[in-house]
Amino acid sequence: MGNLLRELRDPETGRWLPKEVWYRVRGAIAVLLSLGVLVGGGWFVYGKVQEAWLAYRTVDDYIDPAGVADVMVEIPQGSTTNKIADILLAANVIRTAKAFDRAAAADPDVRKIQYGLYKLRTQIPGKTALQMLLDPANQVKNQFQIREGLRLSEVITSLAATTKVSEKDLNAVLKDRKSLGLPSWIGKSNEGFIFPDTYDLPLKPTAASVLKLPINQFKKTLQDLAFEERASVLGYKPYDVLIIASIIEREVFRDDDRAKVARVFYNRLKQGMPLQSDATVAYSVNKTGTIWTSDADRGKKNTSPYNTYQRKGLPPGPITAPAKKAMEAALSPADGDWLYFVPINLDTGETVFSDNYPDQKKAEAQLKQWCLASPANRKKCA
Known part of the structure; x- marks a missing residue:
């Protein structure tokens, strides 16, 4: 800085040199003007680029996440991402299917969208629509x-x-x-x-x-469950396994006993024994709410193919729609030689499994004793 000042003064008199000062000032002004042009041009270009980007985005997407109005949208069971985009487009939630597809491609949680009814907003960005579908608070429970x-x-x-x-x-x-x-x-x-x-x-x-x-x-x-394949491994038709699963659904009190009951039925089928399922007999005489049956219900006068006390083999069809646990049990029977089972406590579901009839009779005596223990128990055994 000191050298610059010396260059602007006369070395003999120490006075300012006007021409030299003007020359230096004019050069500085030129530099500043050039910088101004560059900066201003940069901001101009930046503004134009941003304007172009917003214009591009708004061609296929809304920009206001608040939207315009509430709207009810139904996402059917098994809908794909493309299907969801079409539904949102038809409901005026998004501007284009492309807007939702772009948001979905960037978010792996899109697979977590549940089917059902949703309260959304019209005219919102695709990303906002996706976020609203993933928020359980927006799902209408009916x-x-x-x-x-x-x-x-x-x-x-x-x-x-x-x-x-x-x-x-x-x-x-x-x-x-x-x-x-x-x-x-x-x-x-x-x-x-x-x-x-x-x-x-x-x-x-x-x-x-x-x-x-x-x-x-x-x-x-x-x-x-790979139901058909696993039924084939067991050596049974899938419909036969479904029938067994339906009986398990009605007969079994506890989760832990399902696979053991399945084994009882398979063992009986292999030995040519009747299944002797009270659940199928109750179905045959149109009893609901209970599987308890009478001697008459199980007797020879009941010629229904669902009377598995009198007819060997499986009944002609299921007696209910089994849940997944019963279906799994029918596909994966436990290992054992059991031929009989009977619950001995209807409150806890405790069940005794036997591989011979004398032991089964002892278990039946335990059940009878439990039933007679109190009026409440007698009512449950009726």
């Missing part, structure tokens, strides 16, 4: 349940009451077997495939849309 162990007539009555779809319409859909997409090995009975679970009620329920939910879940469960 559910119905199919309980385990019910026979089909009970299921239809329950569905009609909870969904407001008539029993007549529900039964009409079940008659159109081709439309249900069931495996070819499913028998003529409609028992066995209305899978027990809790489902989200469609926005505008119809007989077809309501029944599609448990039937699709049944087919998915078959795939998850």
Whole structure:
């Protein structure tokens, strides 16, 4: 800095040199002007690039995450990402399917979107729509349940009451077997495939849309369990294993006993013994809510093919739609030589398994003793 000042003064007199000062000032002004042009041009270019990017984004996407208005959207069971995008587009939630697809491609959680009803906003960015679908708080819970162990007539009555779809319409859909997409090995009975679970009620329920939910879940469960392949390994047709699973569903009190009960039935089938299942007999005489049967129910006058005290082999069809645990047990029977089983405590579900009839009679005596222990117990054994 000192050298610069000396250059601007006369070395003899020490006075400023006007020409030299002007020359230096003019050069500095030129530099500043050049910098100004560069900076201003940079901001201009930046603004234009940002403007172009926003224009590009808004061509296929909304930019306001607050949206415009509330809207109810239904995501059907088994919807793909592309299907969801189409549904959102039709409901004016997103501007283009591309906007949602782009957000979904960047977020692996897209696979966690559940089917059902959602409260969303119209005209929101694809990313915002995805976030709202992944937030359980936005899902509208309007559910119905199919309980385990019910026979089909009970299921239809329950569905009609909870969904407001008539029993007549529900039964009409079940008659159109081709439309249900069931495996070819499913028998003529409609028992066995209305899978027990809790489902989200469609926005505008119809007989077809309501029944599609448990039937699709049944087919998915078959795939998850590799049902057909594992039944073949056991040496049985898949429909036979489904029938056994349905009996297990009605007969067994505790999870730990399911596979052992399955083994009892397979052992009896191999030895040519009747299954002697009270659950199938109760089905044959249209008893609901209990599997207890009388001597008359089990007697020869009951010629139903579901009277497994009088007829050997399996009944012609399932007696209920088994849940996944019962299906798994039928596919994976425990190892053992048991031929009999009987619960000896109906409160705890404690069950005795025997491989000979004398031991079975002792277990039956234990059950009788438990039943007579109190009025409450006698009522449970009735």
